[in-house]
Amino acid sequence: MTKKHILPLIGALIFVQTKSFCQESTSIFNFLNLPNSSHVIGLGGKNISLVQDEIQTAAINPALLSNISDKSVGVNFMTYMQGCKAGGAAYAQTAGSRGTWGVYTQFVGYGSMKETDLAGEIMGDMKALDFCIGGQYSYMLTESLDRKSVV
Numbered sequence: 001m002t003k004k005h006i007l008p009l010i011g012a013l014i015f016v017q018t019k020s021f022c023q024e025s026t027s028i029f030n031f032l033n034l035p036n037s038s039h040v041i042g043l044g045g046k047n048i049s050l051v052q053d054e055i056q057t058a059a060i061n062p063a064l065l066s067n068i069s070d071k072s073v074g075v076n077f078m079t080y081m082q083g084c085k086a087g088g089a090a091y092a093q094t095a096g097s098r099g100t101w102g103v104y105t106q107f108v109g110y111g112s113m114k115e116t117d118l119a120g121e122i123m124g125d126m127k128a129l130d131f132c133i134g135g136q137y138s139y140m141l142t143e144s145l146d147r148k149s150v151v
Contacts (some may be wrong), residue, residue: 003037035107037056037076039056040055040099053068055068055073058102058104065092066138069092071091071092072093075088082111084111085108086108088104088106088107090104096135100139103135105132107130107131110125110129112125113126
């Protein structure tokens with residue numbers, strides 16, 4: 001190896017080492033991996049392909065948004081373990097004959113926990129909350145794939 005190849009290699013190794021110390025886990029925004037409704041939990045939570053008029057499934061699989069009825073609204077709230085609470089809201093509206101757009105929110109509140117300083121002394125209580133706002137658009141490529149035209 002020549003000198004011009006060694007410097008970039010050393011730089012890459014330093015970058016990889018520095019990046020590995022910056023994160024505690026392998027991913028961020030883990031609250032988005034939580035199922036957003038009891039219906040989604042019952043269907044398995046992740047890879048949902050069930051085509052039906054249920055607005056909460058569109059946050060997991062945006063392709064399902066095209067089968068949602070016009071001006072649909074959905075609201076959910078769930079209690080998880082140790083006082084964590086999760087919920088969200090969604091709205092969808094058709095745009096033309098094959099398009100549908102939607103917006104949704106998701107939140108997870110982790111409850112109250114002790115706030116401490118670096119020495120471990122309790123300074124009081126604090127609350128943590130993750131919040132997400134998202135937008136989607138789905139376009140049906142052909143009418144033969146539409147659930148409404150099959151029924």
